[in-house]
Amino acid sequence: MPFISQTYSVGMTADRVLANLDLNLLVTLDTLLRERNVTRTASRLGVSQPAVSGALARLRRHFGDPLLTRIGNHYELTPLAARVGELTGPALAGVRRVFDSTADFDPFRLDREFTLVISDYAATVLAPLVARRLTTLAPGVRLRLEQTTPYAVDHAAETLRSADGLVVPHGFVTGLPYLDLFTDRWVCVVAADHPDVGDTISLDQLAGLPWVVVFDRPTAFAPAARQLRMLGIEPHAEVVVDGFVQLPFLVAGTRRVALLQQRLADLLGPVAGVRTLTCPFDVVPVAEAFWWNPMYRTDPEHSWFRTVMTESARELATDGR
Incomplete structure (x- = not known):
């Protein structure tokens, strides 16, 4: 969803600004700010490196800011890019929700990937139950599991900009909505x-x-x-x-x-x-919970996925622990 380079007058309305934007470059912007590297961004998006370089040039003209600055042998976000990076994930999710909306939500016809940031422990004991339930209820859904790291947990709000949920015990995340899953010892x-x-x-x-x-x-x-x-x-x-x-x-x-x-x-x-x-x-005891971004509070697909998580955890809990 690329931004078109444009000089905006003070009186230009929000509607006119949006009319002059190609929103396709929002995906590139979000990936660039997360990867901080043109080559990795191109690989992740499946496009050529020159295409990403051209997109970055247009983005820099749009924002009047370099966005990425070289420090030694790597790139860092500018202060403006860091602020914009907090908005791109929720913006993408909102766009997807708009265009994925249907009159009647039917999980069996759902074509979507859900990403869980999850420890190898929870991935071993819980994720197989989740995957089996998804296969039965929504065969078009893909489940992506990404390993937790201390950084991902310490910066949970940032992690949940690009993931549908974080599975981690209580005691590490605050200020985000959650669902209790299961306990262990x-x-x-x-x-x-x-x-x-x-x-x-x-x-x-x-x-x-x-x-x-x-x-x-x-x-x-x-x-x-x-x-x-x-x-x-x-x-x-x-x-x-x-x-x-x-x-x-x-x-x-x-x-x-x-x-x-x-x-x-x-x-x-x-x-x-x-x-x-x-x-x-x-x-x-271990008290595992599913943490999620509040932007998904009214998303019917995410709400359904949360139900899948809790029902799978309930199945796991039948062993009495």
Whole structure:
């Protein structure tokens, strides 16, 4: 949706401004501001690099601003571009909602991609249920799963400009609408043949054993690890990973210990060769939630997708945890 270069008079009305804009370049603008790179933008949009360069030139003329400035070997957003970037996602979503609207909403005829930013844990235990439900109810829908990162969670509002939902436990996101999904509990996992740990594990052992941890930063997604620190136990991180699925395989055959969600431990423990032990402290449960952008509050398609998420989570919760 490209902007046409134009000089606007002070008295020009909003309607006349819109009439002089080619909104097709809004997609290019949004992608450019997220990628901050012409080549990556062209690849993502499936167009030629000269086409994106030409679009950027028109955008710069329209805004009277370079938008992207070179700093060393990469580009940074100008202050104006940073402000515009906060608007492009909601604007695109609004345009799509206008042109995707139909008199009667029928999920079975829906042709849309829903993007979830989700941990590998939730992607393993919940996403298969969501995908199966979508296949049955809306075979034309595509589900895209993107791995959570500390940045994506710390900047949830920005993340949800380009994603339909963020699945992350309570305690990390505030100020956005959410739906509760399911709960789980943390357990300790050790090698099946661990030489120093029997049927139980103590706080002293947790303090003395080497650990596998996720991200190893305060805003990582394991509140139980924060609890340990509050008890005066600082886990000695021997291995740091960016997801939960790797944990049991990095514990197996070693003296290491890790905290893992019970459902994931039940799935992967027998394959990896690890044992599950009750935590020796009153550990907080995992309370997973689906966070979403308030711009979707009245979107019938997104409302339906939220129902799919909660119904899938209800199916998962029938195991009694």
